[in-house]
Amino acid sequence: MPGSVILLVTSPRLPAGVLTAEAWDVVRAHPVYTGSDSPQVDALRAAGATVTVVDPAVEVLLDALAEHGTIVWLAAPDGDEELARSLGLRLAREPGLAALELLYGSWDPPGARVLDAVTVMDRLMHPETGDAWKRAQTHESLAPFLLEEAYELYDAIRDADPEAVREELGDVLLQVVLHARLAEEAADTSDRFTLDDVAGDLVAKLIRRNPHVFADTQVGGIDDIIANWEQIKQAEKSRGSAVDGVALSQPALALTAKLLHRVARAGLTVDFTPADPLGAALFALVVEADRTGRDAEAALRAAALAYMDAVRRDE
Template sequence: MGRRIVLLVTSPRLPAGLLTAEAWDLVRTHRVCAAVGNPQAEALRAVGIGVAPAAPVAESLLREASAHATVVWLSGPDGDEALARDLGLRLARNPGLAELELMYGSWDPPGARLLDVVAVMERLVAPGGDPWLSRQASAENEQAHQNFARYLLEEAYEAYDAICAGNMDALREELGDVLLQVVLHAKLGAAPGDEGGFAIDDVAGDLIDKLVRRNPHVFGGVEVKDLDEITANWERIKRSEKARTSLMDGIALSQPALSLAAEVLSKAESADPELARPAAPVAAEQRAAMEAELGDRLFSLVGQARATGLDAEAVLRRVVLDLMDELRHEESAPPRQ
């Protein structure tokens, strides 16, 4: 029988001992070796499988293969790439020594690298990590969330810019920066002694519960006829969750005044169909001209505001906030007889 060396590679992000059936058959049948401290080795020993300690060098495994015909090497968390490369070169020069085989005993599930993101953040904010970040995120800093709030907004804008530019490479990077902010704020929320605190698993768990709850046609067996019914279900469930008393509740007041105005008008139209004015279909060329004209008018208004010492953003925001107050007052007023 020919000599064989099997490099058994497993995911360091899954519990040790969680292997495929093929991998279990392999380690039960053949000689198994691993470096000292390998977590997979400890898991196998716990169920009665012998694992011999060995140095992660090619010569050691070649000796084991010579003595036992087939030897299984439990790769470490980093995959032992240097060992695999060295073995590959040795066997390429002298293929008669042994056959080299790579087997995956487990794989990273989708999203596994998110665990690494959390681990890296833990290291950064811990003592001995990044001094500036750990100081800003310390439990004694009651303004920790506020200190980083503007970065969350900036990164979201940069991701939006990448989307508008159609730059997928930039979008990939900027989404990572947004993710950094999410993980960071979750870490800040888990500060020791923080009453009402939360951790990243709480954030993820709340999101999962929300998505499942608001999509009963996917997770609850509810039958729907079309997209309109799906949207209506989402809004109905959302209203029952939030227990809001006004259509104006839940609107992000910190968003730019122009988008705030658009959202308030949209909410008002949903409550009063008479306010809704369906857009008449227009040709693409006509639409482009209308957009250019509207852009020029808006830009001109901003210029006029600057010339008179006014802040166009603040002026529009004040008008929209006043309108929201009026709408809330109308909602709370007794119905007309």
């Protein structure tokens, strides 16, 4: 009976040596060939597997197959697709030579491509061969870009364009990864943190603020979930005012609406009229929009966009 060429594919995003039990049985039972040395090769050899680095060519594999009967080809991180295709075509023409088997020794975990983003950012931030512009940035200099990318994402969501949403989410993620990388190299050690710290804080917050999922808190619906979230958040922040923590850099209409929402949620009644007549008129419009369940920021934005279309028509 013909032997087998087992194409062993592993995830380059997992630590070397992290393989399934089936993969370990295979590499211990049969000689392993690969195109270059790598941490994965070192891990296999350390575990007792026989690994030989050879020229990644079909004839080389067939010669090894003739000698051993069954062999394992440890694919490179890119999967050695061209070699696999050439080998598959050769064995399809001469089926008596060997059987071709594909074995996944490990898979990318969900979110693995974020590790690629970290690797690329490491390259971009290299002090000698990286990107000088990125290395020159600070949290402060990048802040306008973060706002711009967030607005572009908002536009893509408003336009119901999934491809644009995907792209703009990537641009927002770039800001997160770059800010974290800058913090990792902060001159003051007390200002340093990493992307893992950011993700770790997020995980802890999500678990802490969702006790109906991660603990035994009972909820009757979405209103209870929101109430629990706000109660936990209030306890965490120890804020002295209902309006503490509101993002002051957001557009004025949205800021006003957020303040009104916070005050209403706190059950407060505040007697207030802005001193500036224009400010008073705008404030009153936001109050009325909030009372009727409308979004003043979105309404003015829609009017501005309609005006822009009118300008183009006239032009």
